[in-house]
Amino acid sequence: MITLRTANLDDLDLLKYWDTKQHIIDCDPDEDWDWEVQLPFFPPWREQLMAELDGEPIGFIQIIDPYLEETQYWGDVPPNKRAIDIWIGEESNLNMGYGTMMMKLAIDACFKNEAITGILIDPLKSNLKAHRFYERMGFQFIEERKFGDSDCFIFELKRP
Numbered sequence: 001m002i003t004l005r006t007a008n009l010d011d012l013d014l015l016k017y018w019d020t021k022q023h024i025i026d027c028d029p030d031e032d033w034d035w036e037v038q039l040p041f042f043p044p045w046r047e048q049l050m051a052e053l054d055g056e057p058i059g060f061i062q063i064i065d066p067y068l069e070e071t072q073y074w075g076d077v078p079p080n081k082r083a084i085d086i087w088i089g090e091e092s093n094l095n096m097g098y099g100t101m102m103m104k105l106a107i108d109a110c111f112k113n114e115a116i117t118g119i120l121i122d123p124l125k126s127n128l129k130a131h132r133f134y135e136r137m138g139f140q141f142i143e144e145r146k147f148g149d150s151d152c153f154i155f156e157l158k159r160p
């Protein structure tokens with residue numbers, strides 16, 4: 001069974017180890033997650049979650065309020081949205097349906113808040129696997145956009 005729980009400093013070594021994996025570098029080449037600083041920091045506009053399979057961590061999900069997030073990464077975005085980042089750590093856990101289960105839990109958690117109208121995702125333009133993954137779950141392509149040096153596709157899942 002897949003469950004989500006809040007990430008904390010005990011997850012530091014595992015998250016840093018996952019950061020060295022090629023499939024994770026490929027999906028997020030620019031970002032420095034600064035785990036030592038961020039893991040003990042629990043701002044109201046962010047949740048950092050470990051996904052566990054039968055109690056063992058297999059992946060990570062971040063959910064932010066892009067309107068309130070302090071770096072304003074998403075730029076001009078309306079209130080009452082959420083934005084999600086997701087990855088699975090070990091290559092051996094890819095393509096087993098775990099990502100779909102993780103994403104469903106995250107989506108349910110977002111829409112539990114009645115005010116939330118949509119969930120945004122920004123995979124690299126080149127990450128075709130992720131595009132398929134999100135489209136399968138009902139996300140719709142919105143636009144192409146550059147974040148820093150990265151060419152991204154924006155998808156949104158509107159509240160059903």
Ligand SMILES: CC(C)(COP(=O)(O)OP(=O)(O)OC[C@H]1O[C@@H](n2cnc3c(N)ncnc32)[C@H](O)[C@@H]1OP(=O)(O)O)[C@@H](O)C(=O)NCCC(=O)NCCS
Nearest residue numbers: 023027086087088094095096097098099100122123130132
């Ligand atoms: C994107 C990501 C989270 C998806 O998670 P995942 O667990 O691999 O996704 P799923 O297993 O649900 O689906 C992936 C594929 O496995 C297939 N699959 C799902 N369940 C399966 C099963 N039980 N047996 C065999 N194949 C299965 C799906 O059909 C899908 O096929 P496709 O690649 O042809 O579209 C994961 O691939 C990942 O961490 N990628 C690297 C990081 C990344 O790109 N993150 C997104 C950045 S925006």
